[in-house]
Amino acid sequence: MSLPLISSISVDAKPESPKPWSQDSRPANDTKVGTPTRKKNCNCKNSKCLKLYCECFAAGVYCDGCNCTNCCNNVDNETVRHVAVEATLERNPNAFRPKIGSGTQTLRDSRDETGEPLFGRHNKGCHCKKSECLKKYCECFQANILCSENCKCLDCKNFEGSIERKPLFRGDHGSTLYMQHAALNGAAGAHIFLSPTISRKRKIQDVFSCTSVNGQSTKSFTQSKTPVQVSSSTPIPAASSTNTAPVASTKVIYRSLLADTVRTEHVRDLCKLLVMVSGEVAKTVADRQIEESSVLEGHVECSPHSDYERDQSQKDLDMPRTSADECSSGISLDKPDKEESRSECREREKGGKPMSPGTLVLMCNEKDMIFMASQAAAADPSSSNNRSMSEAYVEQEKGVLTKFRDYLLKLVTCGQMKEEKYRSMSSMHERACHMESALYSIARTSVPATTVEIPLTRTSSPAYSTNICPPVGCQTLGNGDMKIKLEKAEM
DNA sequence: GAGTTTGAAACT
DNA sequence: CAGTTTCAAACTC
Numbered sequence: 247m248s249l250p251l252i253s254s255i256s257v258d259a260k261p262e263s264p265k266p267w268s269q270d271s272r273p274a275n276d277t278k279v280g281t282p283t284r285k286k287n288c289n290c291k292n293s294k295c296l297k298l299y300c301e302c303f304a305a306g307v308y309c310d311g312c313n314c315t316n317c318c319n320n321v322d323n324e325t326v327r328h329v330a331v332e333a334t335l336e337r338n339p340n341a342f343r344p345k346i347g348s349g350t351q352t353l354r355d356s357r358d359e360t361g362e363p364l365f366g367r368h369n370k371g372c373h374c375k376k377s378e379c380l381k382k383y384c385e386c387f388q389a390n391i392l393c394s395e396n397c398k399c400l401d402c403k404n405f406e407g408s409i410e411r412k413p414l415f416r417g418d419h420g421s422t423l424y425m426q427h428a429a430l431n432g433a434a435g436a437h438i439f440l441s442p443t444i445s446r447k448r449k450i451q452d453v454f455s456c457t458s459v460n461g462q463s464t465k466s467f468t469q470s471k472t473p474v475q476v477s478s479s480t481p482i483p484a485a486s487s488t489n490t491a492p493v494a495s496t497k498v499i500y501r502s503l504l505a506d507t508v509r510t511e512h513v514r515d516l517c518k519l520l521v522m523v524s525g526e527v528a529k530t531v532a533d534r535q536i537e538e539s540s541v542l543e544g545h546v547e548c549s550p551h552s553d554y555e556r557d558q559s560q561k562d563l564d565m566p567r568t569s570a571d572e573c574s575s576g577i578s579l580d581k582p583d584k585e586e587s588r589s590e591c592r593e594r595e596k597g598g599k600p601m602s603p604g605t606l607v608l609m610c611n612e613k614d615m616i617f618m619a620s621q622a623a624a625a626d627p628s629s630s631n632n633r634s635m636s637e638a639y640v641e642q643e644k645g646v647l648t649k650f651r652d653y654l655l656k657l658v659t660c661g662q663m664k665e666e667k668y669r670s671m672s673s674m675h676e677r678a679c680h681m682e683s684a685l686y687s688i689a690r691t692s693v694p695a696t697t698v699e700i701p702l703t704r705t706s707s708p709a710y711s712t713n714i715c716p717p718v719g720c721q722t723l724g725n726g727d728m729k730i731k732l733e734k735a736e737m
Numbered sequence: 738g739a740g741t742t743t744g745a746a747a748c749t
Numbered sequence: 750c751a752g753t754t755t756c757a758a759a760c761t762c
Contacts, residue, residue, distance in 0.1 A: 292756065298746055299756045337747080374744065382759055383743045 287312040295319035296330035298341060303330075306342055345369055346389045371396030379404035380414055387414075516653060520646045527645035531638045 286301050288309060293299045295309050295317045302309045302319055309319045318326045334341045346366045368386045372393060377383045379393050379402045386393045386404055393404045403410040 286758095288757080290757065293746095297756080299758090301758080304746095334746095341746095370745095372744080377743065377759095381743080383745095385745080388759095 288314050290314040290317070292316075294326075294330075296327060298334060304342070340369070343369070345385060346391060366391055367394040368396055372399050373397070374399040374402070378402065378410065380410055516650075520649055523645045523649045524642045527642045528638050531641045535637075 286305075288295060288300050288302050289312070290300045291314070293303075295303050295312070295314050296319060298304045300309075300314070300319060302312060302314075308321065309317045317323075318330070320327075331342075345368055347369045366389070368389065368391065372379060372384050372386045374384045374397075377387075379387050379397070379399050382388045384393075384399070384404060386397060392406055393399055393402050405411070
């Protein structure tokens, strides 16, 4: 008995074919993989592509289409390569770990005054001396992140607020995509605009070397050689989306709208559900056939469970409710025996080593295949009625495909809802920034220092208050409204 | 495309 | 751990 559909689904949960350094998972924000589809071709000559000098080796991939000579980073030299991997790991157990860590929540969700994304930081930090960390020699710059306290660079200009860095910055200014990414990562709080951790990196440079709305440098508010704590209410003009600084590259970090929505356990649950649907359909078909044969024989007997089970089956087929909240927390499957199955799996896990989700799915498949076999046997004791069997298969397939289709439709709905959500968040943010910029322009006139408080009407978007912090200079009032607190500087 | 510069990795 | 060498990418011309 075969259940090709179920089997094929379960494959998704299975890990990819193992690589010698499978632990390596380059960060999404690493520009080397910032464009995930792009694979760099190395030009190694002396390292045989078996040292970290080789980008392919370091990235944990085979050389493919590279211009390297004496390359051993391929399937043919698996043994040699394995030795090299071992040696490398011996030297540095983290050699194949991502260089750019996601960092703390603060860091990951930070961005500078240009609105550019600054996800993560270099785990080891760079050691640049001459490039001022403004060239791709610098790993931080290359990864499109700011230098952090991990770095030991000299004359660093890759820090927040750096005038030199600004024209070189590569990013998507306050774009919807950024907002999406930030929101998906749970961006919250004041750190989204300025990270104190990153600010610590500032050394001799102007801490508040401000850039006006049009991107031109202006008089600094202060000059400091000491770390400065920057709060969200610091009167720094947010460049916002009106910043017209040249963008050297339009590389955008893409994150699926459904990221964090579909998780491994959901795939597993879906598989289980499909298996269950398949089983229910088979049972229904079997019951119907028994019924039909009984009618033919003139002995009409009611199936003791059919109606009830049909109801139950229908309940099982009902898709879970769709709501924004549900989308945010991931799609769950309302499956009656979900908890039971999980506990069963947990029971199994207790007995031995923990099993991967893929293994669990496969085991569930195995279990259900046995179940299906017994079902079919019950439906057709002679096991020779091919017509009945194929009819059952067709019904099964139909049921499973229908269920799967419903699930996909639900995913699409979730994606659309998220898209709408982030769009409204983005437009709200841009409006606030525009207003803030306008106010800042006013503030720069010769009006004596004072505090301007302008209440802003809060939009209906709950995301604004929960996921995104107020723009720089904005404060959230107790009643949910926002005000812009802007201390005017003497010019 | 060749030569130079640069900084990470490897080595001592 | 610091200094030196090797290496390949980034950069310049």
